[in-house]
Each structure stands twice: as C-alpha cells, then as structure tokens.
Amino acid sequence: MTVGARRGLYRASAILITVGLAAFVVLLVGVLTHTGFQRLDTPVEHWFDDLRSRDVTSFMIVIALVFGPVGMPIIVVIVTVVWLLAATHAWRPLVLAVGMATGVILAQVIAPLVKHPRPPIGLMLAGPDHSYSFPSGHVLGASDFFVILAFLLASRKQNRGFTIGAFTVAVLMILLQVFSRLYLGYHYISDTTASMSLSAVILGVVVAIDTRRTARISGESVRGADSQLQRDGT
Template sequence: MPGSTLRSFHERFIVETRPVNATVKRNLFIISAVLVGAGLVFFFVILSSVLQKDDVSSIDAPIESWIDARRTDWLTVVMIGIAVVFGPIALPIIILVVTVSWGIFARHIWRPLLLALGTLTGVIVVQIITRLVGRQRPPVSLMLFGTDTTFSFPSGHVLGACDFLLLLTYLVFSRKKNPRVTVAAFVVAALLIFAAAVCRVYLGYHWATDALASMSLSLVILGLIVALDTYRTVRVRSEAGTQRPHAAVDTVGDQAGAHDPEQRHAQRHGGQASEGPVEARRSARVDGERSDGEEHAHKYQHDSLGHVAENTDEHDGGAGRARGH
C-alpha cells in the first residue's frame, strides 16, 4: 500500500514528459556537454592563473583601480541594492518562495525541484572551493558595505545569482515554442548576472576573476541540469505520427490476404470486396475437398448396401437350399 501511494504521487506530481524530435533531444545533450566542458575549462584556467598569480589574474588590480576611480554616491546605492537582492539572506528567500509557489500553482514539482537542486549544489560547491583555495579579498579600505574577512574565490553572491537566473530561465523558457522569446529571456538573465558581478567588484568585496570563476561554475551546473532534465523528461516523438484508427483493421486484412489489395480496400472502407485470387483458390480447394468427401461417403454407402444385399441373397439362397433338402 505505501509503495502504491508513493508511485501514485510520483506519477501525478513528479513525472513530467515532453515529446520532441530525435534531433532536438540530441542537440540538448550536445548543449549540456558543451556547457559542462566549457565551464570546466574556463574555471580551471582561471584557477590556475589565480594560484600562480599570473596571466588572467593580472587583470584584477587594473579593473579594481578603474572602478574605484568611478564611484559615485547614487551608483553606490544602486550597487548596494543589487548586492542585497542577490545576497545570502534575500536570495535564498526568493528561491524558496519561487520554488514553493511554482510547485503549488503548477501542481508539478519536477522543475521547481531542479531549480532548488541546482542552486543548492552551487552553495555547496562554493563553500568547498573557497576553503581549498583560500584567496584573500581586496583591501578592507575598498569595501563600501561593511567588512568581510572570508575568502573570496569564487564569489558566492555571483554564483548564486548565476545559478538562479540561468536555471530559472532554462526551466521556464525551454518549453516555449518561440525561440526568440527564449533568446530574449537569456539576454535579460545575462544582463542581470553582469550587474551582480559588477556590483561585487564595485563594492570592493571581490576581484574580477572571482566573478568570472563563479560564472564558469554556473555553466557547469546549468549543463548538468540540462542533461538531467533532458534524460528525465524528453521523449522522442514518432516521425510517422499517431497510429491511424483503422490500423487494427489493416492488420487483420494483411493476415487474411496480404497480397489482395481489393480485400484490404474493402476492410478499410467497410465494404464487401469481390473474391480475389487467393480467396478463389481457397474456396475452390474447400469445395473440391467437400466434393471428394461426399463422393467417398456415397461410394462407401453404396458399397456397404451392395455388400449387405449380397449377403442377404446368399443367406436367402442358403435357406432355400436347406428347404430343398
């Protein structure tokens, strides 16, 4: 009973399938592989540069100086607002509200579950990597919204914003028929991610490579979610389309006379077909067997009667000879 209840719950609220062509399914797996591969390459290139303090990481100090020279009061207020929205307090609340509301109103928890899974994975990954790398943040004198002495690589704020925006955009707009709407949604998500990354560098809490590494990790998480969603929900749609209603009639017709077009035509259209070559031969064979059987039975009956009559005559003749004696 518990197993039946769990299966019913799973089929009603978790199972979510979508029919697509085989090419679309293959392309989704290719996209997921490209996202994971590109994200890992970018991240390890940046990580190697940070650890060796050369190449890509050399852009950190010039970018920080350029941004520091362009700080203004109104822009600082805007950047603080962005940081609060994508911060460790507000963003988890937003994700929780979106996930629960989506599951309740859609009466389906597969995509909300993926959203929660992807963002939670990002939180765990960033906590592990920051402690392993142990990179120091920019000087405290550059921080405009309080002091933060934790490690900086990669940025947890930027990774959280990337995961939430990219996963939400994919999970919502991957089901849309119009590709322009999907592209526009990803462009909006990219602009918001860029704003979240810039605000962390502007406020003096991260280096530019911290934000770039977070974006790279987010691509990996997005690729994994795309692969999982494709494997779980995508079903290949038959190119031939739905089976016709009279397919069963065609099967019967094919079994009865696979080489008789008139018979199949009559069975499809509910009419009566003229007797084809196969049926004519079958009828002639049956009639012939019936005639042979009747003739054989008649002959047997005739022989039996004649034999009986002969025996009767012999018996009568014997009786007469007995009387004569």
C-alpha cells in the same frame, strides 16, 4: 521532444560543461600562481574604484542585499513554492532549487581550499568581509538562479523569441551582480568570472538531466497512448 531537439540539448550540455570546466581550471591556476587572467584583478579593481559615487554605491548595495546570502534564498523559496503550487509536475521547480543549492555548496567548499584573499578592507563599501574571495558566492548564486530559470522556462515554452528574451534578461542580471561585487570592492574579476564558469557547468548538468527526464516522460506518454489505442481496438 524530437530526436533532433534532444540531441541538440545534449550537445549544448556537453559544450557548457566542457567550456565551463576548462575556464574554471584556467582561472584557478591563474589565481594560485598569480599568472594569466589573474593579472587583470588589480587594474580592473582600480578602474571600478574610479567609478564610485554616492548614488551608484547606494544602488549597488541594494543589489548586493537582494541577491546576497539573505535575499537570494528568500527569492528562491518564493519562486519554488509558487511554481510548485502552479505546476502540474514538481520536477522543474525542484531542479531550480537543487541547482541553486549545488552552487552554494561548491562556493562554500572551494573558497577555503583556494584561500584567495579579498581586496583590501578599506575598499569595501558595505562593511568588512574577512572570508575568502574565490569564487564569488553572490555571483554564483545569481548566475545559477537566472540561467537555470531561463532554461527551464524556455525549454517548456519552446519559442525562439521567448528563449532569446529569457537568456538576455538572465545575462543582464548576472552582469549587474558582477558589476555590483566589483564596484563594492568585495571581489576581483577572476572571482566573478570563475563563478560564471561554474554556473555554466551546473547549467550543463541541469540541461542533460532535464532533457533525459523529459524524453523519458514523453516516451512513457507515447507508450501509454499506444496501449490505450490497442485496448480500444480490441
């Protein structure tokens, strides 16, 4: 990894963390004070209510199950195990797993502190949920998984086309999960947006840590090669 590439990744990391934290704080204040972005919660909820149909509802329930608290851990375990078996180093698949776990912990800690109620139970299309709404654990989990996976794969490939494709797929999958949670009546737009903001922070931390480790490994490889050349020369 070149010095320029490393600096670019560190800048990207700083931007992700700063913007993500700022957005989350703004959203949190809005939810607590019922001002700002939070005012969009009810109008957006009504808009999604008008979109409901039997076929769309069935599809959205499947999405919620696949990327929910049951399906998502299974996907993460499968991806992590397969990646560990195929990878030369265990670092990156473990980073993915730890990033996912961090998001889960944050959602579990923040929700009972904020105590933001969900939409009315009568609007929920897949059974009642009495837990708190802010942030959305479904969206946070899906967002962490797809953006961290996209970064870890793209940083290894180092191909512009692959990077654009990977992050495009990640964004589309996250938006699909956001749509699902809003459509099914379990979250407000402020909840899902807050989850994406937190995910940006987690991704920024992952980028910084992975970049530092990659640079260190590259430096050790170079020093090792130089030492070998010196021994060969003597």
